[in-house]
Amino acid sequence: HSTIRPLSYDNVWNRRLSRQSNNVKVDEEWDWILKTRSKTVLISFGSFMLSKDMRLEYKKALARAMATFPEVTFIWKYESDDTTSFAQGIKNIHFPKWIPQTALLGDSRLLAFFTHGGLGSVNEVSYLGKPSVLCPIFADQMRNAKMLARHNESIEISKYELADSNKIEEVFRNILFDKSYRLASETLALQLANQPVKPKELLVRHAEFAARFGRLPSLDPFSRHMSFIEYFLIDIAFVGLISLLLISFVLFLITKRTFTGNEK
Numbered sequence: 001h002s003t004i005r006p007l008s009y010d011n012v013w014n015r016r017l018s019r020q021s022n023n024v025k026v027d028e029e030w031d032w033i034l035k036t037r038s039k040t041v042l043i044s045f046g047s048f049m050l051s052k053d054m055r056l057e058y059k060k061a062l063a064r065a066m067a068t069f070p071e072v073t074f075i076w077k078y079e080s081d082d083t084t085s086f087a088q089g090i091k092n093i094h095f096p097k098w099i100p101q102t103a104l105l106g107d108s109r110l111l112a113f114f115t116h117g118g119l120g121s122v123n124e125v126s127y128l129g130k131p132s133v134l135c136p137i138f139a140d141q142m143r144n145a146k147m148l149a150r151h152n153e154s155i156e157i158s159k160y161e162l163a164d165s166n167k168i169e170e171v172f173r174n175i176l177f178d179k180s181y182r183l184a185s186e187t188l189a190l191q192l193a194n195q196p197v198k199p200k201e202l203l204v205r206h207a208e209f210a211a212r213f214g215r216l217p218s219l220d221p222f223s224r225h226m227s228f229i230e231y232f233l234i235d236i237a238f239v240g241l242i243s244l245l246l247i248s249f250v251l252f253l254i255t256k257r258t259f260t261g262n263e264k
Contacts, residue, residue: 008221012206024103033094034109037073039176042104043114044077046121049137052080058162059086065168066093072176075099105130111182112175117141122148129189131181133171135159152184 026034034040043062045051051059066074067090078095087093101121104110105128115121117134122144125132132154134145148154155175161167175181229235 012202024100024106026100026103026107030100030104033073033075034104034107037071037092039069039072040075040110041072041112041114041172041176042075042077042099042101042110044099044101044121045116045135045137046118049116051076051078052082055163056086061163061165061168063087063090063093064165065172066090068169069172069176072172075104102128112172117145117148119144125153125185126188127192129186131175131185133157133175135162151188152180153188155181 043051045054062076063086066072066076070092072092074093076093076095077097077099079097083093083095087095102124105113105124110130112131112133113121113125114133114135115125117136118141121132122134124130126148132148133156134141134148134154135157136142136145137159145154145156149156155171157167157171223231
């Protein structure tokens with residue numbers, strides 16, 4: 001797990017229930033875009049962090065970096081029509097306002113995904129085996145980016161580096177031409193597809209168990225029945241504090257008697 005926290009034994013950790021399928025196919029319009037060039041990259045920052053609200057200097061840097069790869073088609077989910085201010089004359093960028101993300105990620109012609117690192121997108125690229133560039137913006141996205149980078153499935157780039165077109169170009173070059181990222185992504189997808197116990201199966205089996213046997217006292221943590229003082233060990237802390245005070249008092253008396261005796 002990406003975080004460590006205490007859980008009682010009646011909790012079952014079950015993540016990524018929404019397993020993604022690569023059986024969803026793109027329609028003719030997207031098929032034509034994917035066939036235009038030999039390589040395609042998808043760019044989307046999710047539904048809350050919209051590309052149209054990005055700083056102009058970031059947009060210009062991204063567009064300049066994409067222009068250095070004329071053999072690559074870039075599909076950039078952009079929610080407005082004001083693209084001429086930063087991408088005028090660049091032929092290899094498409095700016096749809098909506099994208100069939102799962103279908104595109106499941107297509108073998110799409111080679112990489114540049115996104116913000118939301119959990120939904122991280123699950124999709126993990127199950128569908130796509131290398132990614134993650135630019136975390138807030139919340140759990142920082143943790144998600146590092147989690148995928150640990151698997152060598154993605155490259156993390158800071159949001160403060162989006163104004164550096166050279167850095168973005170370097171990241172694109174690595175994710176597109178370094179085969180280790182694709183291999184790691186496919187390996188992780190294969191591992192997830194062949195888990196000993198599938199997330200859906202785990203949920204169903206525990207739900208059936210709970211429905212059949214109901215509440216089990218043996219799985220009820222004893223700590224729930226403790227008083228406030230017992231639960232937070234206040235009684236033990238009180239005994240320790242009294243002991244410490246007594247020892248300090250005895251040492252004080254011994255020290256005082258010693259110095260008093262020396263003065264006489």
